[in-house]
Amino acid sequence: MTPIPQLVERLIQMNGGSSASAAKQLGTTPASLSRYKTASARPRANIETRLRALVEGGGDLVDQAYELGGSPRLHRLEQAISETLNGLREEFHRNGSVSTRQEVLDLVAALVFAHVSALDNGKAGLGRHLLKGSKSAVEAINAAMRSAFSEWLPSKGGHGEEQKRFFSPLKKSDETFADALLGIFERDGAAFAELHQAGRDDLINEVFSRFMATSFVDEKEMGQYLTPPEVTRFMVELGFKALDQDGRRALLDVNHSCGENVVVDPSCGVGSFLAEAVRFLHEHVRVEGFRSSSEWLESFVSQQVVGIDKSERMLRLARINLGLFGVRMSQLYLANSLARDGVDSRVTLPMEGKARLILTNPPFGASYSGEEMQAFSIAKSRKRIDSELLFLERYVDWACAGGVIVSIVPDSILVNKGVFNDLRIWIRDRCDVLGVISLPSVTFAAAGTTTKTSVLILRKRKPGDKPANTFFGEAKEIGYDVVTRSGQRRRVRHAKDDLPALLRAWGTKEPKPYAQQKPLPKRAERWDANFHLTGTEAEGEEGGGLLVSQLASLVDVRKDPKRLNTATFKYIEIGDIDSRTGLVGSKSMPVSEAPSRARKIVRAGDILVSTVRPERGTVGVVPDELDGAICSTGFAVLRAKGIHPVALAWLLKGEEVRRQMARHNIGIAYPAIAEETCLILKLPIDKMQIEALSVSAREFSAALTAFEDSRQRLISLLADPAKEAPKLHRSMKTKSRRQ
Structure with a gap:
């Protein structure tokens, strides 16, 4: 058995060397952890059990x-x-x-x-x-x-x-x-x-x-990432809450175990969603006492739980998983859920209109082509289409009237234009969007991807249904981080978990910073929670504050560096801006090596706003020495009018404005905003404050310039003390005489 001090040391290493984080994960204090590490005290039995579970x-x-x-x-x-x-x-x-x-x-x-x-x-x-x-x-x-x-x-x-x-x-x-x-x-x-x-x-x-x-840490098969248990349980409970009263009772009463009362995962993998649904509903049956829970379990698993997957190995594990409930029969099928003809269609076509609850995490990233996909409404007249779009159409087809779909989706489904927007329109014509809950990028990090995802909850409309409001929620933490140790990604649990609070907020009308219920316009251009939780920018001045368009114009003067009559040029890219100070640097680059994104000519005083991950606040002002330099097309270039550019730059770096930028992000791996978005951002000031801000900005700019000059002199002195020291001495004597 591994000694306690060694276990503590390994736990601290798992937490990136932080004793405080390790103590928090273990549920003790840093002082107690230190005593365990030095063997001056032994943890209580429950703490030791937890320590061994975490490390071993x-x-x-x-x-x-x-x-x-x-x-x-x-x-x-x-x-x-x-x-x-x-x-x-x-x-x-x-x-x-x-x-x-x-x-x-x-x-x-x-x-x-x-x-x-x-x-x-x-x-x-x-x-x-x-x-x-x-x-x-x-x-x-x-x-x-x-x-x-x-x-x-x-x-x-x-x-x-x-x-x-x-x-x-x-x-x-x-x-x-x-x-x-x-x-x-x-x-x-x-x-x-x-x-x-x-x-x-x-x-x-x-x-x-x-x-x-x-x-399944660090493993991927057939484009599927195993959904973390925290998220699986969260989605199952959301799905149950989203059903109407008749739908919930139908799943809990074995007398309804036929027809359209099935729980389905069309990409079931090892059966995680299905097993979680059985456990969750089984507990309700036990508590509410509809009838014998063992009788319900036998009937429900054998008749109302349906899983489909293309991977034979995954399906074998799913059969074992469901078999552990002690039920002799299960409806698990080796098939492609997107099939509309051939052998697999014997499984998929009878599913149409039968699903009371669909719980799933579909494969992302694959694309389909060929005649078979033309049977999908969203794919008509298209040569290729992403798999997640086809899966969502299939889910809607399979859901019965009043049926609920709870699916992990990449945020491209919610925000991208073109075919993605066409799908959103197609869905709104058939379903109510009951909820969109943003998940943090760490959700699937243990499986090797930080793709931004959300949970989408839909309910297929019944005749006479009134439009339902949409629940928008944001989970910034889900109870764990992911660290890499010895080349392996591992989940490290912590106490911060927003999912329980979101479950409690579901169905309540009181808005919270992380959750809100509101109408989603039928032709809304975006469905993502981040956009709808932040609110909308007011038009003009009536709502308080000024629009950026009132204080700056968007400029876009371009030139290919290869057409310059010079051998090199000064190039500014996103990494050349210090996001803390707003100072803008550059690099000298041969024109022959100019990247395709090096195109925009800037002038001294121009404000550069990074349109890629704008929530990071990468904003700076072009200094005099970079007048005429060329910057990346990843910047929006603003030219101030009636306000000092440094004042406007720091307003754009403020948290309130960055939240507005984040609302307009489009994309998954590299979220970005359109340049024009900068003009509609609202600044938390009024016209009376502009002059005072500009005066302070000039003072700040002068102080920053003086600081940078001093820093450069110090660097030169350290690099060559014998050469630079006399210059510094003469400068100090001159300054002393002036005083």
Whole structure:
């Protein structure tokens, strides 16, 4: 067992060397953490358990387990199961013959399924009790696995994988490894049995789902990123809230388990959304007592849960995932959800108008072409189209009247023009946009992407429905950051999580800084939450403040540097502006190496505003020595009129104006605004303040210039003291005589 001081040291390293962050994650004080590190004190049992889970268990499993009903017993059992799963994973990495993360996950999933299924059917599960007579550990595990998959694997859905695809028999050379596996189940197997006896197979599935989520760190398959458990649970609860009363009751009452009352994930992956929906609804059934929760579970999972995926491996894991609920049948299909003809259409076409609730995170980034996509309304007369656009049209087709769609979408769906706007119009003609919730860029960072995404909630309109308001929310924090250690991205949890507050705000009329309900115009150009939460700029002066257009004009004088009669030119790019001081620098560049974006000629006093990631406040004023230089087309160039340019530049760098800029961002990887947007920004001043601001700006500019001159002299002196010191001495004597 790893000593406490070593664990503390590793936890601090996981938090970028910050003891304060490590203490916060552990739920203790920096002083206590220091004592644990020096072994002058030992943490309490619960703190030690958490420490070991964070450092040795990947930092995700025990920390995230539900404490339903505040039951210490349930939490203790969940911890034990988490330890079993992590123990299995470590044993595979230490002694197993498998080498890839995918193989480890597949084998752990198969073993857990066999163990839990045996318990569900009155048997003892895996353990050393299987070593009867002369039977070896390898023989015992292979026999138990054959029995489990032939007897208990959910078989409905027309998938028909062979048993060997779920488990490859161990070899004789794996005897030591097999014995260790049986020992792990022997040690912790009682927790599985105790939860099963308590009727809480859903909690076994909960911990297993989290284990899968952490096992997929840094992996991507078929364009899919595994949705973090925090976001999955958030979306399931949102979907339930978004249904009307009849829709919610239909999912909780097995008498409605037919027709259009299905829960669907068209890109189900390992079944995370489906399993979370089962757990969430199962708890409601238990609490509200519609009827036997076990009867509901059997009926719901086998008849009302539908998952579809193109990846056979993902679907195998989904079958195991849902199989852990102890249900013998499941409707999981190996198919392309976008198919409209061929074999796959036997699955997809009957789904139209049947989905009560669609929960999903579709593949992004792929593009489709060919005749088949012409069957989609949004794709007509187009040669190629992005997959996420087609998926959204398919979701609307599959939803029943009153059905709800909750989907992760890239923000391009919400803000881009062209075909994206066409899709938004098509959706509004059929659905109410019930909500748009912005997610932070860290959401999928553990999987290797910082693509800006949001949760989109739609409800397919029923005849006679009145238009619904739209809930706009922004989650800046979702309970974790992502750090890179030893080349691997890992999630590090912290206490800041905006998702619970957003759930509480759903349906309330009181506006909050992070959430607001308001009408979305039918032909709104943008749907993103950041745009609608900030409000709109007032026209003219009546609303207070001045528009930038009243104090500056937008200039765009261009020239190709290669047409200059010089060998080099001064080039200003975004990185040449100090965002703290607003000072503008440049680099001398041969005209032959001029980039295509080096085009705009600037004059002294021009204000340069970065249109790329404008919320960072990269704004500066062109100094006299750069008059006639050329800047990047990534700048909007403003020429002040009636106000000192430095005063206007610092107004543009203010937080209030930067928030306005962020509202107009378009794009995912490199959010940017149109140059013309700068003119409609509202400044928090009136005309009476302009003169005072300009006077202060002149004083500030002079002081900044003097500071920069002094800094350059110091740099020169340090570079060549013998040459520069006499110059500095003469300058100081002259200044002294003047005084």
